[in-house]
Amino acid sequence: MRTKTTDTISKLGETLTVKGWVNSRRDHGGVIFIDLRDYNGLLQVVIQPENVDNFGEAEHLRxxxxxxxxxxxxxxxxxxxxxxxxxxxxxxxxxxxEVLNASQPLPISLNESNQSSEELRLKYRYLDLRRPKMQATLKQRAKYLSFIRRFMEDNDFLEVQTPILANSSPEGARDFLIPSRIHAGKFYxxxxxxQQFKQLLMVGGIDKYYQIAPCFRDEDPRADRLYGDFYQLDLERAFVEDGEEIRSEMEVLIQNLVQDFAGKELVTTEIPRISYEDAMNIYGSDKPDxxxxxxxxxxxxxxxxTEFAVFKNAKKVKAICVKGAAxxxxxxxxxxxxxxKKEGAGGLAYLTFVDGGIKSPIAKFLTETELAEITAKTGAEDGDIVFFGAGKPAVVNRVLGRMRNEFATFYNLKDxxxxxxxxxxxxxFYEYDENNRKVDFGHNPFSLPKGGVKALEAAKTDADKLAIKADQFDMVMNGYEVCSGAVRNYNPEVMYKAFEILGYDNYFVxxxxxxxxEAFKFGAPPHAGCAFGLERIFMVLTGEDNIREVVAFPKSAAGVDLMMASPSDVDPKLLNELKLVLDIDFE
Known part of the structure; x- marks a missing residue:
């Protein structure tokens, strides 16, 4: 019977069998020492010529x-x-x-202090997973999901699996389409x-639903966003008319994960509620750290x-004080x-507070009164720099929000x-789409607009539409959006009107x-819910900066599975069965 390495400690004097990989081999004058590694840890093995018949094989172990x-x-x-x-x-x-299987020289390093490039690690991910850090991460992730499931079950949520093959719907990202062989020309x-399935579960009489749900989005990958597929804690509750009821229940799970599971410190025990408008105006971001x-x-x-032209001609002027930046x-x-400049600024004006005075190329353009008020409002002291943003309000917020984040990283403020x-x-509820130059849904059409159909009917201009608020919310964790939720639109009349404002007729809806x-016509209860990004939360809890480090088999930064070589070409016979013809210009 096989014994795990870490279970050997209490078995002194016993005859045991262990199985694993040669982590390292040392030859000490005819006696060979092996550090044998298995899923649980390391154990030193001593191989002496007088004790084993096949000592010669041990000399060739690698x-x-x-x-x-x-x-x-x-x-x-x-x-x-x-x-x-x-x-x-x-x-x-x-x-x-016994040698169970030999190994060729490895194409990547398994040494934690000498890692290979990410591309090589992903190409040989099955080897990279042997590293103790990756093993520990996968074990910790399993415990993390178990912790979540216990919380959901303790709070009377019912786990229900929903279909993977579904219909295309506007969720804010590109769909992955699956052509139907049986129904030519149509797509799953x-x-x-x-989203739609969980709302239909509410109509179906399920009171509290949850699922560790696989989700698929054709979005560009980032350090905090996987390409293609990811998992979320998806949940919904019936007979809920206020988003606060969902927030107050589910924030307990996240607080418990932070403190009890990850052993980290909460900056505040009470989780603040910040309006989207305040988040953008005060922090320059809807996901403030x-x-x-x-x-x-x-x-x-x-x-x-002011007579300083850069500020005088700007619709909005704001500043941030960076402590110790002088x-x-x-x-x-x-x-x-x-x-x-990459965020849209023309430059980055600043005032340096040093030696009891202010030094800056722009200081001479500002009056003593203006300088004094800037100092007072920003709280600037000797050794600080005040940086300015001037221009359109949205650009100023975006620029200074980015700079706030960059300065925090530079000065190690992100504990x-x-x-x-x-x-x-x-x-x-609506936002202006700069690319298409029109008003569109802010997130998705499933949220309930505050004020209901009356608020929609009163919206005559684009400004009126953009003023409508949704009963919608996000949770932010250390500058990452980790949850999005809302009170749902369960009234067909409101749904039709919400689309009509954007120029869509009832047939489209x-x-x-x-x-x-159709389901909403049969006594659909008011309901609300949200979804937590499981990999993103786990990334924060484990202190990782790259979300691909917390997933067993992620795609690369280019959205490619380097290990399985996908996406790939397919057999033309399959395309024929699906009645598909490729029309691609490869030049």
Whole structure:
């Protein structure tokens, strides 16, 4: 019977069989020492020529050979213990060993201090997973999901699986389409979320639903967003008419995960509620990182009569005070300026507070009164720099929000042992789509507009439409959006009107949401729910900066599975069966 390495400690004097990989091999004058690694840890194995018949094979063992060893467990000699290993007090003296499978030289390093490139690691992910860190991550992730399931079951949520082959619907991202062989010319879509199904479950009498749901979105990957597929904790509750009822129940899960599961410190025990408008105006982002302060300060009143052209001609002027930044070099400020320009700024004006005075190329253009008020409003002190944003309000918020984040990273203000949570509420129901130059849904059409159909009927202009708020909310964790939810639109009249405002007729709505609209006619209860991004939360809880580090088999940063070589060409016969013809210009 096989014994795990970490289970050997209490079995001194017993004959045991262990199986695993050669983590390292050392030849000490005819005696071979093997560090054998299995799923649980390391164990030192001693192979002596007088004890085994096939000692010659042991001399040819190399790293990552899969072997089985049978022998007697003994204490290590005096002064030879390894305090850094759980099994460091013992060793297995081999009576017999067997090579289960040889290994070629590895194409990647499994040494934690000498990692290979991410591309190579993903191409040989099955080898990369042997690293202790990756093993620990997968074990921790399994415990994480178990923790979540226990909470949901303890709170009377029913786990229900919803279909993977679904219909295409506007969720804010591109669908992955699946052509139907049986129904030529028609397509399924992999669900971006189980949104419609979970709402139909509410109509079906399920009181509290949840699911660890696979979701599929054709979005560009980022350090905090996987390409293609990801998992979310999806949930919905019936007879809920206020989003606060969902928020107050589910925030307990996240607080417990932070403190009890991950052992991290909550910045505030009470999770603040911040309106979308305030989040954008105060932090320059709808996902503000609250581990540090550095708020945006509005200077419109202070500079209302300024003669400095850059500020005078701007619709909005704001500033942030960066503590201790007076030691920044000119080249460092230039680097930050380039970042600001990428966000739409013309430059990055600043005032440096040093030696009891103010130094800056722009100081001479500002009056003593203006400088004094800027100092007072920003709280600037000796050793600080105040950076400005001037221009259109949305651009100013975006630029300074980005700079706030960049300065926090530069000055190590993002303590990974602390977690700052907040709820962002009152999102716009509609927003202006700059690319298509029209008003469109802010997130998705399933949220309930505050004020219901009356608010929609009263919206005559684009400005009226953009003023409508949705009973919608996000949870933010250390600057990452980890949850999105809303009170749902369960009234067909409101749904039709919400689309009509954007120029869609009832036929379009019926085609897209026919099942839901039909279901809503039969006593659909008010309901609300949300979905938590499981990988993104786990990334924060484990202190990772790259979401691909917390997934067993992720796609690369280019959206490619380097290990399985997908996406790939398919057999033309399959295309013929699906009645598909490729019309692609490869030049």
């Amino acid at each position: 790293d990552e050979y899969a072997i089985a060893v049978t022998g007697v467990l003994r204490e290590r000699g005096e002064g030879l213990a390894n305090p850094n290993l759980p099994t460091g007090q013992v060793e297995l003296v081999a009576d017999k060993f 879509a992999l669900p971006q979320a189980p 609250l581990r540090f302060d550095m708020k945006l300060v509005d200077l419109d009143e202070t500079l209302a009569t 030691n920044l070099s000119r080249s460092q400020i230039d680097n930050f300026t380039e970042i600001a 990974k042992n602390k977690v700052a949570l907040c709820w962002v509420v009152d999102f716009p 019926a085609q897209k949401f026919g099942a839901m609209l």
